[in-house]
Amino acid sequence: xxxxxxxxxxxxxxxxxxxxxxxxxxxxxxxxxxxxxxxxxxxxxxxxxxxxxxxxxxxxxxxxxxxxxxxxxxxxxxxxxxxxxxxxxxxxxxxxxxxxxxxxxxxxxxxxxxxxxxxxxxxxxxxxxxxxxxxxxxxxxxxxxxxxxxxxxxxxxxxxxxxxxxxxxxxxxxxxxxxxxxxxxxxxxxxxxxxxxxxxxxxxxxxxxxxxxxxxxxxxxxxxxxxxxxxxxxxxxxxxxxxxxxxxxxxxxxxxxxxxxxxxxxxxxxxxxxxxxxxxxxxxxxxxxxxxxxxxxxxxxxxxxxxxxxxxxxxxxxxxxxxxxx
Numbered sequence: 001x002x003x004x005x006x007x008x009x010x011x012x013x014x015x016x017x018x019x020x021x022x023x024x025x026x027x028x029x030x031x032x033x034x035x036x037x038x039x040x041x042x043x044x045x046x047x048x049x050x051x052x053x054x055x056x057x058x059x060x061x062x063x064x065x066x067x068x069x070x071x072x073x074x075x076x077x078x079x080x081x082x083x084x085x086x087x088x089x090x091x092x093x094x095x096x097x098x099x100x101x102x103x104x105x106x107x108x109x110x111x112x113x114x115x116x117x118x119x120x121x122x123x124x125x126x127x128x129x130x131x132x133x134x135x136x137x138x139x140x141x142x143x144x145x146x147x148x149x150x151x152x153x154x155x156x157x158x159x160x161x162x163x164x165x166x167x168x169x170x171x172x173x174x175x176x177x178x179x180x181x182x183x184x185x186x187x188x189x190x191x192x193x194x195x196x197x198x199x200x201x202x203x204x205x206x207x208x209x210x211x212x213x214x215x216x217x218x219x220x221x222x223x224x225x226x227x228x229x230x231x232x233x234x235x236x237x238x239x240x241x242x243x244x245x246x247x248x249x250x251x252x253x254x255x256x257x258x259x260x261x262x263x264x265x266x267x268x269x270x271x272x273x274x275x276x277x278x279x280x281x282x283x284x285x286x287x288x289x290x291x292x293x294x295x296x297x298x299x300x301x302x303x304x305x306x307x308x309x310x311x312x313x314x315x316x317x318x319x320x321x322x323x324x325x326x
Contacts, residue, residue, distance in 0.1 A: 001294060002036050002037070002301075003035050004067070004301070005303055005315070007055065008022070010043075010048070016264070025311065025315065035323075037068070038066050039071035044074075044078055045116040047265070052070045068091075068099050069101060069173075073103040074107075079134070092167055095166075097167045102239075135201065135202075138172065139169070141161040173237070174198045174201065174205060199226035199229065203235065206239050207239075210240070213296075246280075250281035253280040254281075260307060261274065278306070283321035
């Protein structure tokens with residue numbers, strides 16, 4: 001199992017971190033052999049934060065070995081895929097072929113969600129279909145020159161995108177969460193339709209808030225769908241987006257994580273909801289919680305360090321007292 005860190009790029013706007021803090025954490029991750037990836041959150045006008053592409057470019061310029069990607073690209077359906085294909089290909093070149101693009105349709109409700117949809121002229125009901133068409137458009141532009149593209153929302157011809165990504169194919173993963181979360185099924189593995197879509201269309205899977213049994217069921221569904229579609233799965237990969245708070249006092253760890261996550265997402269999370277996407281307590285507690293995923297098919301876990309205190313202290317404890325023993 002491999003491990004990564006999710007940078008808190010929303011924390012800049014909330015006063016939880018500075019740009020200097022994020023870049024210092026980036027340097028520490030690059031220097032740590034136990035970690036092999038850096039991920040950043042993404043949104044547009046909802047859940048505002050530093051732009052994911054800009055931050056990933058900054059991270060690419062400071063690193064040489066870690067993989068880079070969004071967790072996940074929630075604004076993907078709102079972006080023009082012709083421009084985004086150019087931006088992502090450039091990022092792949094800048095990083096020397098280290099990118100992993102994980103996309104999702106985005107989700108939400110309320111005034112901010114409605115305002116974002118209206119401002120971009122994309123009804124919420126179209127987001128999923130646009131996401132899928134945008135994936136096709138990216139792959140078209142990355143592998144064809146001057147070839148016509150005709151989709152339900154986008155048509156173009158006679159253009160050539162340069163540079164092409166270093167990676168060929170340049171991986172595009174899908175993120176699934178919505179079906180599971182909407183039904184309150186923390187260990188159901190996700191919507192079967194969404195999981196099968198990962199297997200037939202994507203190169204990998206990102207998810208969160210799922211236990212080992214649910215992860216195993218979801219991964220098996222993905223691999224089965226891929227096999228039925230005649231796809232090779234040797235290079236398929238996955239990542240579980242998780243949080244961690246290390247403290248010998250488990251109650252204090254949970255309370256600290258709740259304060260952070262409630263502020264970060266503007267929510268009021270229940271204990272059950274927090275436990276679905278959080279490892280917390282003493283190093284021994286965290287090791288035991290994470291070891292449950294060994295043998296579940298989970299290849300990667302990426303952690304956001306959720307503390308109102310010093311995240312670098314959490315980083316040191318994670319890399320010195322937890323990960324070596326998982």
